Amino acid sequence: MYKAIVIGTGPAGLTAAIYLARANLNPLVIEGLQPGGQLTTTTEVENFPGFPEGILGPELMENMRKQATRFGAEFRNGWVESVDFSARPFRLTLEGKVVLEAETVIISTGASARYLGIPGEKENVGRGVSTCATCDGFFFRGKKIIVIGGGDSAMEEASFLTRFASDVTLVHRRDELRASKIMQDRARENPKISWALNRTPLEVAVTETGVKGLQVRNNETGAEELVEADGVFVAIGHTPNTAFLGGQITTDANGYIVVNPGTTETNIPGVFACGDVQDTRYRQAISAAGSGCMAAMDAEKYLEGSMVHDWSETLDK
Numbered sequence: 001m002y003k004a005i006v007i008g009t010g011p012a013g014l015t016a017a018i019y020l021a022r023a024n025l026n027p028l029v030i031e032g033l034q035p036g037g038q039l040t041t042t043t044e045v046e047n048f049p050g051f052p053e054g055i056l057g058p059e060l061m062e063n064m065r066k067q068a069t070r071f072g073a074e075f076r077n078g079w080v081e082s083v084d085f086s087a088r089p090f091r092l093t094l095e096g097k098v099v100l101e102a103e104t105v106i107i108s109t110g111a112s113a114r115y116l117g118i119p120g121e122k123e124n125v126g127r128g129v130s131t132c133a134t135c136d137g138f139f140f141r142g143k144k145i146i147v148i149g150g151g152d153s154a155m156e157e158a159s160f161l162t163r164f165a166s167d168v169t170l171v172h173r174r175d176e177l178r179a180s181k182i183m184q185d186r187a188r189e190n191p192k193i194s195w196a197l198n199r200t201p202l203e204v205a206v207t208e209t210g211v212k213g214l215q216v217r218n219n220e221t222g223a224e225e226l227v228e229a230d231g232v233f234v235a236i237g238h239t240p241n242t243a244f245l246g247g248q249i250t251t252d253a254n255g256y257i258v259v260n261p262g263t264t265e266t267n268i269p270g271v272f273a274c275g276d277v278q279d280t281r282y283r284q285a286i287s288a289a290g291s292g293c294m295a296a297m298d299a300e301k302y303l304e305g306s307m308v309h310d311w312s313e314t315l316d317k
């Protein structure tokens with residue numbers, strides 16, 4: 001049995017692992033399908049303090065992993081299929097039906113890219129439709145690309161993709177962008193980016209050989225239009241990875257874990273959540289790392305028996 005199991009290896013999970021390992025709690029860290037989390041699909045991270053020249057996302061995550069290993073964290077590849085938080089110790093079932101037991105569990109499973117749910121989208125992932133510019137941009141050298149979305153992710157993906165594409169069209173359903181000013185300015189100053197605002201995506205249009213563009217509705221005129229492109233990148237945000245919890249942890253309507261404000265406590269004492277899986281507001285690598293530290297310290301206090309507050313009743317209300 002483990003004193004602490006951490007599920008997920010983004011900045012939140014790895015920071016929790018570093019703190020737990022340094023507290024001699026020998027955590028087991030479960031790495032899922034995307035070790036390192038979302039930062040492994042970004043390029044340069046410019047806003048993580050301590051790296052004045054920036055650092056590559058995968059390198060930052062590799063460094064965090066090394067740091068956790070150095071202090072005794074154990075890593076295991078696997079996919080948590082289900083959990084049983086109804087009795088102590090907690091039980092986690094991995095695919096292959098391996099059962100692991102732990103006194104405390106830290107959930108840091110992050111969030112996954114969202115899709116629009118329009119025709120032609122899911123069935124063409126890997127054949128012209130993508131949610132990861134860093135992974136797939138290279139395949140579109142000299143081609144036309146569409147990026148869908150109006151947030152920071154869309155701005156970042158569009159700017160990044162101009163390294164490969166002949167031109168990038170940013171399609172957004174409103175005429176106002178949600179992205180931060182600095183990211184907007186950067187994209188607006190990029191001569192390779194053109195804008196198709198106030199357009200609702202309707203369908204990814206394909207031919208026998210691949211994607212030919214995006215069918216959209218012009219919300220000003222109501223008319224349908226085809227925005228031509230060889231590739232479509234969907235950058236409309238993320239969904240929290242909480243399905244495996246089977247409803248045992250309180251979540252909000254969108255599936256994000258509800259924690260007691262100012263802590264990482266979930267409705268089950270001894271189970272803590274950190275990072276994007278519980279964060280609808282900040283969703284930054286540094287805030288995820290900070291909450292990972294909090295989760296480890298909360299777990300440590302719980303194991304010592306010195307956790308003062310049990311907020312489960314508050315959360316249940």
Ligand code: NAP
Pocket residue numbers: 047116148149150151152153154156173174177178180201235236237238281282283284
């Ligand atoms: P987001 O801020 O939630 O933006 C999602 C965008 O997709 C919005 O513009 C939204 O449109 C659009 N959208 C959502 N559902 C749609 C649908 N069904 N059809 C058409 N459009 C749809 O998500 P995000 O850009 O991934 O950013 C998430 C967080 O990460 C933010 O806090 C952001 O600041 C942060 N982030 C930071 C960086 C950075 O600093 N380097 C990079 C990436 C992300 P509406 O605007 O109309 O709702």
